[in-house]
Amino acid sequence: MSIKHNLSKITSLLPKNVTLVAVSKTKPVSDLMEAYNAGQRIFGENKIQEMVEKHEQLPKDIEWHMIGHVQRNKVKYMAEFVNLIHGVDSLKLLKEINKQAKKYDRVISCLLQIKIADEDSKFGMSSQEAKELIVSEEFSELKNVTITGVMGMATFTDNTNQIEQEFKRLKVTFELLKTIDNSLETISMGMSGDYSLAIDCGSTMIRVGSSIFGSRNYSN
Numbered sequence: 329m330s331i332k333h334n335l336s337k338i339t340s341l342l343p344k345n346v347t348l349v350a351v352s353k354t355k356p357v358s359d360l361m362e363a364y365n366a367g368q369r370i371f372g373e374n375k376i377q378e379m380v381e382k383h384e385q386l387p388k389d390i391e392w393h394m395i396g397h398v399q400r401n402k403v404k405y406m407a408e409f410v411n412l413i414h415g416v417d418s419l420k421l422l423k424e425i426n427k428q429a430k431k432y433d434r435v436i437s438c439l440l441q442i443k444i445a446d447e448d449s450k451f452g453m454s455s456q457e458a459k460e461l462i463v464s465e466e467f468s469e470l471k472n473v474t475i476t477g478v479m480g481m482a483t484f485t486d487n488t489n490q491i492e493q494e495f496k497r498l499k500v501t502f503e504l505l506k507t508i509d510n511s512l513e514t515i516s517m518g519m520s521g522d523y524s525l526a527i528d529c530g531s532t533m534i535r536v537g538s539s540i541f542g543s544r545n546y547s548n
């Protein structure tokens with residue numbers, strides 16, 4: 329199946345309020361170009377260096393989303409162009425993003441990553457921590473970042489019930505935070521295996537990789 333075909337299969341079934349992030353990590357720029365030529369403009373990467381290299385080579389009307397865990401010392405490499413950072417999980421990281429965004433006179437949009445999975449391996453904040461962050465004075469002083477929503481990753485499991493519970497947890501957290509900041513609009517949840525379920529649970533942004541580009545090969 330071609331990338332173009334995969335994309336149109338997914339987008340044709342997508343509700344209007346749901347944004348598709350094409351997750352292109354590990355894939356060559358030729359694959360991204362194929363998606364671009366089929367109309368896709370939002371791409372997600374999980375490594376800053378890889379995103380920087382692809383950004384340099386590809387058309388400038390692409391929106392780049394950082395979906396992976398962000399190391400503070402690498403924020404400076406993407407501050408000039410990144411459109412949305414999904415995995416923000418501390419005030420410390422927000423401060424660094426703010427500092428680097430300021431150098432380019434930009435305001436960078438961020439999502440707070442909420443820990444919804446039971447696994448220890450997943451990064452993220454509790455909903456209480458997220459709430460404390462957005463009401464804090466320190467956060468209100470950061471003029472070059474804005475929080476536009478939340479992001480979460482469900483447990484890697486075949487148990488649909490469990491995934492559904494975790495997605496619902498993120499939706500509840502979103503609604504809670506929205507009572508504090510009514511401008512929040514994004515719930516980033518759902519990947520190739522579970523995006524339909526995520527949409528049923530309230531997702532407004534899905535991050536889909538292998539269903540568009542095929543399975544990834546990490547060996548090279």
Ligand SMILES: *Cc1c(COP(=O)(O)O)cnc(C)c1O
Nearest residue numbers: 351374395519520535536537538
């Ligand atoms: C790789 C990745 C995805 C996409 O995963 P697929 O199963 O290939 O769709 C989504 N979100 C994050 C954070 C990822 O790292």
